[in-house]
Amino acid sequence: xxxxDDIPRLAGxxxxxxxxxxxxxxxxxxERGMQLxxxxxxxxxxxxxxxxxxxxxxxxxxxxxxxxxxVERDVLAFLQQLQDRCLIELGART
Amino acid sequence: xxxxxxxxIAELTYRCPLRCVYCSNPLDLHRRRSELDLATWQRVLTxxxxxxxxQVSFSGGEPLLRDDxxxxxxxxxxxxxxxxxxxxxxxxxxxxxxxxxQAGIDSIQVSVQDIAAAxxxxxxxxxxxxxxxxxxxxxxxxxxxxxxxxxxxRHNLDHIESFIQLAEHLDADRLELAxxxxxxxxxxxxxxxxPSREQLQQAxxxxxxxxxxxxxxxxxxxxxxxxxxxxxxxxxxxxxxxFILIAPDGQALPCHGAHNLPGMxxxxxxxxxxxxxxxxxxxxxxxxxxxWMPQPCRTCELRSLDFGGCRCQAxxxxxxxxxxxxxxxxxxSHQLILAARERAENAESATLQYRSxxxxxxx
Numbered sequence: 001x002x003x004x005d006d007i008p009r010l011a012g013x014x015x016x017x018x019x020x021x022x023x024x025x026x027x028x029x030x031e032r033g034m035q036l037x038x039x040x041x042x043x044x045x046x047x048x049x050x051x052x053x054x055x056x057x058x059x060x061x062x063x064x065x066x067x068x069x070x071v072e073r074d075v076l077a078f079l080q081q082l083q084d085r086c087l088i089e090l091g092a093r094t
Numbered sequence: 095x096x097x098x099x100x101x102x103i104a105e106l107t108y109r110c111p112l113r114c115v116y117c118s119n120p121l122d123l124h125r126r127r128s129e130l131d132l133a134t135w136q137r138v139l140t141x142x143x144x145x146x147x148x149q150v151s152f153s154g155g156e157p158l159l160r161d162d163x164x165x166x167x168x169x170x171x172x173x174x175x176x177x178x179x180x181x182x183x184x185x186x187x188x189x190x191x192x193x194x195x196q197a198g199i200d201s202i203q204v205s206v207q208d209i210a211a212a213x214x215x216x217x218x219x220x221x222x223x224x225x226x227x228x229x230x231x232x233x234x235x236x237x238x239x240x241x242x243x244x245x246x247x248r249h250n251l252d253h254i255e256s257f258i259q260l261a262e263h264l265d266a267d268r269l270e271l272a273x274x275x276x277x278x279x280x281x282x283x284x285x286x287x288x289p290s291r292e293q294l295q296q297a298x299x300x301x302x303x304x305x306x307x308x309x310x311x312x313x314x315x316x317x318x319x320x321x322x323x324x325x326x327x328x329x330x331x332x333x334x335x336x337f338i339l340i341a342p343d344g345q346a347l348p349c350h351g352a353h354n355l356p357g358m359x360x361x362x363x364x365x366x367x368x369x370x371x372x373x374x375x376x377x378x379x380x381x382x383x384x385x386w387m388p389q390p391c392r393t394c395e396l397r398s399l400d401f402g403g404c405r406c407q408a409x410x411x412x413x414x415x416x417x418x419x420x421x422x423x424x425x426x427s428h429q430l431i432l433a434a435r436e437r438a439e440n441a442e443s444a445t446l447q448y449r450s451x452x453x454x455x456x457x
Contacts, residue, residue, distance in 0.1 A: 011239075011267070012237065012238075012239045012267065013200065013201050013239035013267050013268070015176055015200060017148070017174060017176075019148065021098060021146045026148060028148055028149060028176040028200075029176075029201075030178055030201045030203070030239070030241055030268060031101075031149075031151075031178075033100060033148055033149065033176075083310050084309055084310055085313065086267070086268075086310060086311070086312065086313040
């Protein structure tokens with residue numbers, strides 16, 4: 001299970017891209033794509049291999065003046081889904 | 095209003111060093127030797143991006159046989175498109191990997207035919223297995239994302255455990271275990287390739303267990319053959335709905351097997367803009383939406399999920415492209431599928447016909 005101390009980043013096969021046709025961000029990977037809402041895109045923009053999940057949560061909570069606990073639940077659930085599907089990897093970017 | 099396309103399949107050439115007996119390319123390859131030049135492909139990529147395409151997969155034939163593959167990848171990358179190539183790695187793929195990486199390639203799919211040289215040769219018609227494995231290893235050594243693709247059939251389904259081990263050994267990012275789709279050359283060779291139900295079930299169990307074990311480490315897909323599904327596959331996610339395929343000669347198609355369907359003329363990118371082809375051409379509107387659907391599709395609650403299956407398969411098997419895909423248990427021609435399954439249960443032996451530029455003998 002993913003924890004707040006893990007350092008998430010997009011898997012090598014995955015690209016995060018703004019889609020000018022829909023005005024939303026997309027995750028692109030072999031033979032598939034995933035449309036992201038604004039908050040999912042914001043989370044993934046912070047998952048650049050330089051921050052722990054905890055640091056991503058603090059940053060988001062501060063930006064939006066939300067409670068850390070609530071944000072952490074949402075972020076962990078979302079990232080766990082992506083990890084199960086091999087769309088993110090853990091560990092600092094080398 | 096027409097939906098936007100998301101994916102472009104760019105078949106760069108029908109030339110290929112391999113002669114796989116299940117190739118999805120058309121049977122009349124000898125009539126289809128002309129290829130689009132680089133400038134035309136660059137225009138097509140630009141038009142595709144403007145229409146909404148986000149991904150492009152370069153395939154063939156063997157895309158490495160195009161000397162300008164690096165320039166094509168670079169052009170797609172510059173447009174922000176996600177780029178993939180489907181390749182055998184032959185000839186000399188390893189020598190070009192650094193340039194492809196430089197050009198911005200996002201993903202490489204390498205297919206293997208079997209787990210050892212002899213079985214691979216039987217399917218591909220030549221000795222390519224060792225070179226493919228070396229190529230796949232080189233993809234990973236450069237840090238490029240690797241999909242290992244295996245087309246499954248009667249002669250390799252029992253090796254599924256070994257394919258999974260091979261993918262782990264290669265550190266592949268994805269493993270696609272996809273049963274043969276019985277179209278093109280695979281339909282010619284169906285009697286020799288179609289597995290039994292028992293074989294399929296065993297393989298599926300192994301794949302399902304491995305998927306759970308590898309969760310979070312490797313993406314594993316197991317695609318059942320529609321011949322045993324009783325429901326048709328959602329071919330191309332619907333006709334003219336998500337995908338544009340462009341054949342080497344420039345003909346734009348809504349599906350791999352659509353070359354020879356009645357009504358498929360006038361969709362060549364040499365003569366028309368991709369926008370016109372996508373939105374207005376008779377070809378892309380032929381089976382778009384639901385108006386064309388016969389019963390039982392017309393009132394079926396699954397029609398928005400499977401789109402009535404594959405038009406090309408319906409045409410190839412029943413002679414009527416507007417009929418429900420015969421793989422559907424409710425289709426009027428489903429008996430054709432049941433008969434093919436029954437022959438597979440009896441392990442009817444048949445000789446393999448290799449893909450070639452000559453028309454195959456009558457099946």
